Amino acid sequence: MKSILIIGAGVIGLSIAHELSKTKKFKIVVIERSNSFGSGNTLKNSQVIHSGVYYKKNSLKNNLCLKGKKLIYEFCKKYKIKYLKTGKLFLACSKKEESYLKILKKNALKNGVKDVRIINQKELYKMEPFLNGNKALLSPSAGIFDVKAFVKKLFEISKRNKVNFNFKVKNLDIKKINSKFQIYLSKKKLFDYVINCAGMNAIDIARRNFPNYRFPKNKYVRGVYFKTKENLKLKKIVYRAMVPGHIKERIDITPLLDGGYILGPSVEKNHFNNKKKLKYKFINGIKNHLMSINEKKILYYKEGIRPKIMFNKVNLNEDFYIKKVKNNNWINLFGIESPGLTSALSIAKYVKRMI
Ligand SMILES: Cc1cc2nc3c(=O)[nH]c(=O)nc-3n(C[C@H](O)[C@H](O)[C@H](O)COP(=O)(O)OP(=O)(O)OC[C@H]3O[C@@H](n4cnc5c(N)ncnc54)[C@H](O)[C@@H]3O)c2cc1C
Numbered sequence: 152m153k154s155i156l157i158i159g160a161g162v163i164g165l166s167i168a169h170e171l172s173k174t175k176k177f178k179i180v181v182i183e184r185s186n187s188f189g190s191g192n193t194l195k196n197s198q199v200i201h202s203g204v205y206y207k208k209n210s211l212k213n214n215l216c217l218k219g220k221k222l223i224y225e226f227c228k229k230y231k232i233k234y235l236k237t238g239k240l241f242l243a244c245s246k247k248e249e250s251y252l253k254i255l256k257k258n259a260l261k262n263g264v265k266d267v268r269i270i271n272q273k274e275l276y277k278m279e280p281f282l283n284g285n286k287a288l289l290s291p292s293a294g295i296f297d298v299k300a301f302v303k304k305l306f307e308i309s310k311r312n313k314v315n316f317n318f319k320v321k322n323l324d325i326k327k328i329n330s331k332f333q334i335y336l337s338k339k340k341l342f343d344y345v346i347n348c349a350g351m352n353a354i355d356i357a358r359r360n361f362p363n364y365r366f367p368k369n370k371y372v373r374g375v376y377f378k379t380k381e382n383l384k385l386k387k388i389v390y391r392a393m394v395p396g397h398i399k400e401r402i403d404i405t406p407l408l409d410g411g412y413i414l415g416p417s418v419e420k421n422h423f424n425n426k427k428k429l430k431y432k433f434i435n436g437i438k439n440h441l442m443s444i445n446e447k448k449i450l451y452y453k454e455g456i457r458p459k460i461m462f463n464k465v466n467l468n469e470d471f472y473i474k475k476v477k478n479n480n481w482i483n484l485f486g487i488e489s490p491g492l493t494s495a496l497s498i499a500k501y502v503k504r505m506i
Pocket residue numbers: 158159160161162163164182183184185188189190191192193194195196197198199200201320323348349350351352353356373374375416454455456457458487488489490491492493494
């Protein structure tokens with residue numbers, strides 16, 4: 152029986168533990184530095200099941216998002232996890248944005264998202280009477296789900312399948328002994344495989360263990376959310392129209408399962424300290440395409456950090472990085488930004504095939 156060490160109990164570590172433990176072929180240990188699972192970016196996002204409209208064709212993001220979307224909906228149905236297939240609108244408010252819709256649609260069809268269609272103002276008004284816009288691209292397969300319940304279920308099933316979880320593991324010290332990896336967890340343990348899915352720390356952990364190997368660099372980008380409990384009477388997730396590959400900052404509106412909406416995430420390059428100023432950026436980003444909004448009800452909510460990666464000083468690496476270290480049974484997962492949540496269950500299957 153192969154022994155596997157998984158570093159990090161975020162949605163990715165939990166999905167991998169869940170997938171591998173179903174086969175009963177592996178002895179699995181998960182280590183997590185905080186005192187519970189899902190304490191990283193896992194719960195600091197929009198909780199959107201993305202449909203896969205704007206990723207690059209044949210990228211891991213494209214393939215794994217499409218497969219993951221299907222798997223998440225099935226999982227939610229099977230385990231009675233709350234979800235809503237709301238659909239998503241890419242809203243065009245100008246002639247320029249209207250031209251983006253055709254590009255988006257073409258990209259979606261190329262990517263295998265076959266159910267998208269452009270809707271005119273009349274249909275848009277019928278669908279969402281409280282939204283202002285000229286046209287939109289409708290992507291019906293996007294949705295929202297209860298991520299907290301989802302990760303809890305992954306944890307419970309993995310535990311039932313005898314995965315050994317260790318929380319509060321602060322000083323991660325891994326030694327390579329021949330082809331195996333050793334850590335100390337109350338006693339010395341040897342592993343055939345290491346799966347490094349420690350989110351924001353994954354690259355540092357890989358570097359410490361393989362100092363001569365070329366890994367990408369971290370480029371963290373903060374994303375802040377505001378929230379309103381006001382009933383904006385929108386049923387769908389609303390994004391502004393965009394051109395794939397040239398995605399600019401925009402303020403998305405996402406319904407919450409228990410009422411209200413989350414606004415954002417924004418893109419903050421530096422640490423922000425003026426929440427009032429930031430709030431106006433949010434209001435300006437959405438007020439023109441809503442019939443009305445009560446600004447007083449918009450409150451700061453939360454923030455996540457996109458673990459973007461770069462191989463050079465200029466360009467961001469736009470795709471997930473899921474690779475084995477050459478000649479080592481060590482798999483790294485870097486740059487698992489959006490749609491990482493949507494893709495979690497298919498990422499786990501992808502990793503399983505690498506073992
Ligand atoms: C602003 C924002 C919005 C997003 N919106 C969406 C969305 O709507 N839909 C979607 O599909 N995706 C979305 N994403 C992406 C999604 O949140 C991530 O892809 C996902 O959370 C990645 O999970 P993870 O397990 O890799 O990382 P994390 O959740 O960060 O988990 C990593 C874990 O590793 C642990 N760890 C770190 N260092 C160590 C160590 N040394 N030893 C042990 N454990 C360690 C951490 O404590 C943490 O628990 C969004 C991301 C951001 C930032």
